[in-house]
Amino acid sequence: MPVTQRRGRKIMMTAEEVDAFLAAERTCRVATVSADGTPHVSPLWFAWDGTALWLYSLTRSKRWADLRRDGRVAVVVDAGHAYGELRGVELTGTVEVVGEVPRTGEPHPGLAPMERQFARKYFDLDELPHDGRHAWLRLAPESVRSWDFRKTAAR
Template identity: 40%
Template sequence: MSRRAQIRMTPDEVRAYLDEQRVISVATMSPNGRPHLAPLFYVPHGDGVATWTYGKSQKVANLRRLPQATVQIESGHAYEELRGVSFEADVEIVTDTERVFEIGSAMSARYDLTGGATGPEVDGFLRAQAAKRVGLVFTPTKIVSWDHAKLAGTY
């Protein structure tokens, strides 16, 4: 078995990894042909992820031209701890305010964006934010993963 095959995560391991991590790096294509890289909080969504961001951001302008991105999530400090998932994705830009609110609510719950507050005031805040934002849903078309702990210290 190849080393590459040894460190590959199973689909269940990939989903579990996405559940436990907190920040993705998203690469979109800038008008000048160079990658535009941005870190984002996210929520797991199917086999991919979803997030929200300001509709006038550079990444959204890039995605309106070409709704494709590469996403990477990684962790670990020492070689034997390195884990990660990288995927090419088709990206849906969500403009329906109710759907954007749902993504924002999931983000708020995951990251405690409201300091534990709940109720109508929080919903009002999230709805006001949703009106200024778009949702981004990243659906993987190709997934690459690695978990060096599977090598059990042999390199």
């Protein structure tokens, strides 16, 4: 996983902490660029496989239209309420579509592990129910930045 962080090394998460954090959290915020150049940010459920972030997006959404036109994206996953509890990860890069659009459940060996993980995480099921309205986007991040303000309290 690429780490491009220079500032804030004292509060930066280790690779293991990033993996654990992304495995545990449920909602990310996806930032795209609209056709007119304005930013668009929307919440989305996700799965993390240790190297890539998998986004299961509605194919008839503004987010999907933005990403099909320009695949560059910034994604933030964060947690905490009080200042000293804040922690998070920002991943940036370009998404790629994986599987059919929309996803109907056609066998796809590259999606099987992620769909099982996603189904367990969000639905407590072993198989992901397909509704013919969503499809998969994969972000292999070009940069990863993290912060954990709880580390400042430990000093």
